[in-house]
């Protein structure tokens with residue numbers, strides 16, 4: 001074991017705390033990170049904005065577009081709170097750079113309801129009390145819609161398996177399964193796929 | 198009056214939560230917002246020797262590098278258990294001293310999160326480490342300091358005289374809450390020196406007091422806003438150091454600052470369930486009548502505060518045991534302060550004790566349900582007081598029936614299915630009914646609506662909905678005609694949303710002010726110069742379906758309220774249990790946390806339940822699956838069976854997670870939590886949960902307060918781990934006395 005007091009330039013001990021090991025900036029780089037001009041289609045609307053290229057899709061939605069429905073739970077792809085649809089596929093917005101999301105139809109929780117009418121999955125979550133604190137809920141709902149569309153909602157067991165990328169610390173799982181089964185049973189779920197809402 | 202209390206009304210905050218409209222603390226981005234990032238210590242003990250802030254101060258966007266050298270002076274605040282509002286009395290950045298691994302040593306503020314995190318990662322810090330840091334609960338833990346003790350009868354003599362004895366040691370690891378919402382806050386100072394803080398909070402009023410104290414602000418210039426909380430479980434009850442650091446940084450930059458504490462950084466900087474160990478000696482007669490319980494425990498805590506959660510006091514209420522001796526000790530370790538985590542005292546203690554009870558049943562060759570039946574206490578064994586209500590045996594009876602317990606062959610390794618080992622286990626669930634106090638205001642408006650104001654929190658528990666139901670019930674309205682405002686320190690004081698107390702305390706406060714507003718309305722209408730009710734006796738008026746009535750005379754509530762000179766009726770009051778001393782209940786108005794129970798002056802109150810678990814174990818791979826769980830509880834009046842069901846279900850999911858998955862592993866070389874993220878700290882996922890049945894029995898309790906509702910937020914977790922461990926024993930014949938139970942524990 002190295003002496004931790006030598007931790008000035010290499011704090012690899014600290015890596016598991018999530019602090020990136022501090023190293024001097026690569027030679028020739030002045031740390032002014034490039035800014036890119038992005039064009040993104042979110043919930044059927046086109047947005048143009050200049051962003052630090054390190055910005056994730058999740059931070060872009062939340063901090064730059066004010067779409068705070070997608071939630072941050074780990075920034076690591078481990079919890080699913082940030083789940084959105086990209087061209088009809090569920091993705092972790094925290095693991096997607098905003099620059100890489102260009103050219104795709106991004107649908108967030110804010111894009112589901114038609115005016116006052118909730119999407120059937122939103123309604124099913126209310127009906128089955130499929131949440132408590134509600135923090136994982138936007139991600140669960142986006143994931144649930146994709147789960148049915150993928151054809152992974154054939155049985156309670158299959159739903160449990162294919163909804164396991166979305167953690168719910170409140171433990172609403174049994175009710176989430178019921179909500180997904182309910183909508184799957186309705187047959188004609190409105191699916192926001194490619195081409196937008 | 199239509200029954201509204203007790204109906205499964207859907208959550209009133211449901212639409213906001215399923216549309217993404219609900220604003221959690223970090224959803225409040227604003228113009229001019231700057232972002233903070235933490236730099237954490239990679240050593241556990243020592244000091245910061247130097248920080249070269251100049252090396253990052255010039256990086257793009259960087260506005261501030263806050264270290265112990267430029268941190269604003271803060272005033273002291275005690276930890277909550279010591280009467281303050283802080284998570285810990287020791288605060289990072291007040292000096293150069295490092296007392297735990299992952300302690301913040303600097304905060305970098307920049308225009309964007311990307312810039313702040315980048316600069317924080319590059320900040321050169323030199324440390325002087327001291328050896329000897331310990332973050333785990335040592336095997337030979339010295340625990341001279343007492344965290345609790347209790348004596349009933351002569352335990353030693355009863356033990357000596359016991360025909361059948363069980364001696365066993367149990368252990369539970371440290372755990373972290375890991376709400377899905379990240380910790381963090383947004384702090385903004387205004388030009389008049391006022392401070393507004395968006396922080397997920399179980400106690401807006403308490404946090405306001407804590408923050409105001411520390412920054413020397415008058416309370417009315419400090420505001421804590423937290424209408425939605427993304428999971429709390431006890432971890433968001435007190436003022437965390439990260440909150441104070443954000444406020445301090447915003448003070449220095451003069452701009453609003455957001456700190457989003459990363460999942461990894463939350464492990465050392467927030468709260469956690471401390472590790473614990475119990476040594477149990479349990480003696481009984483050959484017929485299964487309990488005689489002696491000798492219980493000692495070691496409870497992990499930090500070096501700077503006496504935070505601990507001894508559970509013996511609760512265990513002593515489970516069964517009729519004439520001789521009990523409990524000695525609970527503190528073990529100091531080099532960690533941040535531990536804190537409340539869902540059923541903090543009960544979760545580890547009940548695991549240990551209910552496992553020991555099962556061991557005794559095995560030693561007696563007796564059905565474990567029958568063993569409990571033979572030891573049901575008629576009164577509180579500790580104080581000799583009557584129970585406010587107690588339905589433990591009814592819970593067992595119903596649970597056994599639902600589960601099919603009579604089909605159990607009590608011999609271990611006796612049941613199989615499709616080649617898998619099957620085990621059935623049961624255990625008692627218990628949570629004390631803490632009796633708190635709360636205030637509330639209710640206003641009747643000229644639109645014929647009611648507005649409730651209360652600084653309580655809805656941490657997913659359903660508080661918005663039950664308070665609306667209670668107000669609606671008292672006012673003859675439908676719940677959608679009631680607006681409930683919670684989670685803001687400017688509202689009427691409520692106690693911390695902890696100890697499963699909110700439903701009873703704030704519920705009774707709302708009930709009280711709703712009745713007062715109704716009576717005030719009737720009085721005003723009958724005393725009015727004109728109007729349909731002029732001159733009538735207030736007692737002849739009633740309110741139902743949004744209409745004021747007296748015989749054939751009716752007027753809509755909206756018209757009635759509009760007709761009054763002020764165009765509104767308002768009532769404000771506090772509810773406190775008559776057995777709570779006035780001196781104590783008054784503390785509510787000074788941001789104190791007054792709480793009575795489980796024993797009051799004339800009764801003792803706890804909620805009980807019976808839990809049953811089936812495990813299915815592959816004989817070769819030894820993987821443990823849980824195809825079904827049954828929990829039957831009695832919690833007095835169930836205000837809303839839908840939200841109550843979710844509380845209990847969530848508790849049982851936590852219990853499974855506690856039994857099989859959760860442990861904050863300690864890297865002993867660095868005295869650090871090693872599995873500090875969601876990928877390595879496992880919590881139950883959807884596929885881990887099989888059939889889960891929750892039933893709530895009818896139970897009437899007229900002692901604990903007018904609503905008679907016992908708290909249900911925590912009880913669900915308590916019986917799950919022992920029921921599951923008992924099932925594992927039944928399936929395998931292997932007794933696992935240490936959580937979590939893993940494959941390697943049952944290789945046999």
Ligand code: FES
Pocket residue numbers: 071072073074075076077078079080081082083092093094095
């Ligand atoms: S925030 Fe994206 S998976 Fe957790």
Ligand code: FES
Pocket residue numbers: 130131132133134135136137167168169170171172377427428657
């Ligand atoms: S509802 Fe709270 S995390 Fe899922």
